[in-house]
């Protein structure tokens with residue numbers, strides 16, 4: 001994930017217990033190894049999907 | 057030489073037994089008991105007539121057809137291949153539209169009412185769908201307050217660019233019909249829409265024919281399977297299953313609220329992005345909505361992605377298959 005000495009940007013996500021349940025259930029279904037990995041996957045796939053077309 | 061046995065067998069699979077057929081005269085409606093597996097046909101006897109429709113669970117009138125859910129799942133003009141759903145917390149498929157020869161029905165407009173004809177046209181008394189429904193439902197002990205939002209068969213409507221729904225003239229002919237298969241025992245109440253001074257039924261009231269059939273084997277085979285969900289609740293799961301019998305609303309002194317998953321509590325989760333990821337994030341972050349709240353912007357991306365990836369129905373519409381992911 002990026003270079004060792006590159007600048008890191010820190011985000012703080014506020015998720016409630018239901019949102020976390022959905023995140024963790026998606027992980028349990030095998031789509032990512034961890035919450036962090038799922039967040040990165042979401043960003044990557046969101047970009048791939050939206051990159052080609054205008055954002056709604 | 058045709059195999060007569062095979063031909064007969066094919067015919068029998070297609071055979072519907074007629075149980076009842078009658079004409080609904082203009083200004084009237086009628087409640088019909090429809091058992092699971094029976095077919096209700098609403099047919100143009102002349103043509104160009106809108107038919108308003110209510111539907112209740114025959115064994116529990118508190119479960120009734122819900123235009124809101126129906127239009128969320130199937131759009132503004134439900135037709136062949138769509139279901140008529142009951143209201144939450146039941147959310148059962150009540151009827152299935154097996155055949156629709158015109159394919160123009162409406163779930164945007166409410167039933168017309170006496171108020172409309174008085175306020176807009178000056179009538180003291182005028183045929184109107186609310187009162188016709190109420191009078192037909194009275195046969196089963198229901199009150200005028202029990203009439204619910206109507207499914208409007210053969211009614212042509214559109215949504216204009218300014219967001220308003222508009223009614224247009226229709227073009228249905230004698231013999232055009234909708235066939236509804238009962239997915240449960242229901243009380244089905246069609247009525248001839250009373251609007252003769254609107255374009256709904258092209259400015260005239262005409263009779264319609266109602267027929268009830270025992271479905272053929274092929275009819276039943278054509279109905280898609282609907283998944284059942286835990287959330288489709290029944291009164292035995294209600295904290296208060298008693299139907300209120302008084303009109304006055306009075307607070308229960310012993311009431312203790314029990315809302316699910318409360319209190320809603322947020323947890324802070326830290327995520328670090330490198331330069332490349334940050335650039336992608338910046339490109340998609342909705343600053344117009346979230347400003348400098350990067351966490352909120354990322355949360356939007358996260359759940360928007362989830363919708364794209366795993367939902368098979370649009371805009372939070374309940375999935376008819378009940379399957380959101382595997």
Ligand SMILES: [Zn+2]
Pocket residue numbers: 108167168184185248249250251
């Ligand atoms: Zn009407």
